[in-house]
Amino acid sequence: MGETSLPRDGSSVTGTILVADDQLPNRELMEELLTHQGFRVLTAPDGTEALHQLERAQIDLVILDVMMPHLNGFEVCEKIKANADTSLLPVILVTALSDRQDRIDGIKAGADDFLTRPVDSTQLIARVRSLLKLKQRTDELERAESVLFSLARSIEGKDPYTHGHCERLVQYSASLGAHLHLPEDQITALRRAGVVHDIGKIAVPDSILLKPGPLTPEEWQLVREHPVIGERICQPLKSFRLVRPIIRQHHEKFDGSGYPDGLRGEAISVTARVLQIVDVYDALTTIRPYKPAFSITDALQTMKQEVAKGWWDPAIFEEFEKLVRDGTAEFLSRGATAGK
Numbered sequence: 414m415g416e417t418s419l420p421r422d423g424s425s426v427t428g429t430i431l432v433a434d435d436q437l438p439n440r441e442l443m444e445e446l447l448t449h450q451g452f453r454v455l456t457a458p459d460g461t462e463a464l465h466q467l468e469r470a471q472i473d474l475v476i477l478d479v480m481m482p483h484l485n486g487f488e489v490c491e492k493i494k495a496n497a498d499t500s501l502l503p504v505i506l507v508t509a510l511s512d513r514q515d516r517i518d519g520i521k522a523g524a525d526d527f528l529t530r531p532v533d534s535t536q537l538i539a540r541v542r543s544l545l546k547l548k549q550r551t552d553e554l555e556r557a558e559s560v561l562f563s564l565a566r567s568i569e570g571k572d573p574y575t576h577g578h579c580e581r582l583v584q585y586s587a588s589l590g591a592h593l594h595l596p597e598d599q600i601t602a603l604r605r606a607g608v609v610h611d612i613g614k615i616a617v618p619d620s621i622l623l624k625p626g627p628l629t630p631e632e633w634q635l636v637r638e639h640p641v642i643g644e645r646i647c648q649p650l651k652s653f654r655l656v657r658p659i660i661r662q663h664h665e666k667f668d669g670s671g672y673p674d675g676l677r678g679e680a681i682s683v684t685a686r687v688l689q690i691v692d693v694y695d696a697l698t699t700i701r702p703y704k705p706a707f708s709i710t711d712a713l714q715t716m717k718q719e720v721a722k723g724w725w726d727p728a729i730f731e732e733f734e735k736l737v738r739d740g741t742a743e744f745l746s747r748g749a750t751a752g753k
């Protein structure tokens with residue numbers, strides 16, 4: 414460890430840093446250096462204790478020594494990255510100088526950065542600051558996303574008949590997307606769209622949304638605006654770039670008879686075509702005010718007729734049918750029973 418009297422650079426980056434190292438002098442030195450820079454520092458003498466601390470405290474960055482008893486740095490890092498609650502937490506691994514294998518193992522474990530011993534204090538502070546800045550941006554984004562998600566769920570919550578619909582769509586569409594070998598970023602977009610695709614309904618009055626009888630043409634007009642409004646709501650979020658076309662296009666039909674743009678065939682994004690299939694399936698297999706819950710066989714039969722009418726993508730429906738029938742995606746049948 415180098416000198417510990419680095420001046421604070423006046424940057425506004427703050428945060429709580431967890432330092433895990435089995436050597437007390439290393440921990441103390443790192444703690445002194447980081448505290449001097451204005452960070453709050455927690456320490457742990459081994460990997461197991463580090464994981465306990467992560468459960469108990471709000472931590473923004475973790476510095477792990479590689480060689481520790483019980484759980485070593487790689488194992489702790491892997492556990493942090495595998496846990497959905499901590500997967501976005503930046504991790505710096507402290508390895509022996511020029512140990513190439515350690516770096517390879519560290520990258521495999523998902524480490525965000527490395528420091529070599531003896532730790533250079535200037536380098537340490539620079540890396541800590543840049544990772545914490547990144548973490549702050551991720552946190553802001555997460556907050557914005559969670560606002561959207563709770564808004565979407567509050568809309569779903571208004572209607573007792575669509576209870577659990579979003580969650581099922583998230584599962585179904587991700588499963589169908591994976592079955593179709595869609596890239597990971599499109600599957601992530603499908604999961605998000607499963608929750609937020611109807612967010613534009615926020616602009617539709619409850620008296621129309623929950624109306625048990627048929628809608629007037631004017632009321633239909635309002636309902637039909639929800640894909641465009643939903644797309645607009647999600648516009649500012651860059652991370653929703655691949656979600657926006659799904660929101661806008663989820664009521665398009667393969668033959669061009671849908672809304673809002675009357676797109677046809679492959680002009681409708683593949684992710685939107687996937688969401689449509691699972692959306693229809695869920696609506697058919699759960700009870701609604703105007704219909705009972707269909708059995709899986711009846712739902713698939715109805716969808717087949719709709720494919721013949723030109724509404725849904727025949728190739729995607731065929732794959733979806735296989736997925737339901739061969740039972741690999743076991744949960745696909747759960748919605749049907751849950752809705753009864």
Ligand SMILES: [Fe+2]
Nearest residue numbers: 610611663664
């Ligand atoms: Fe919709």
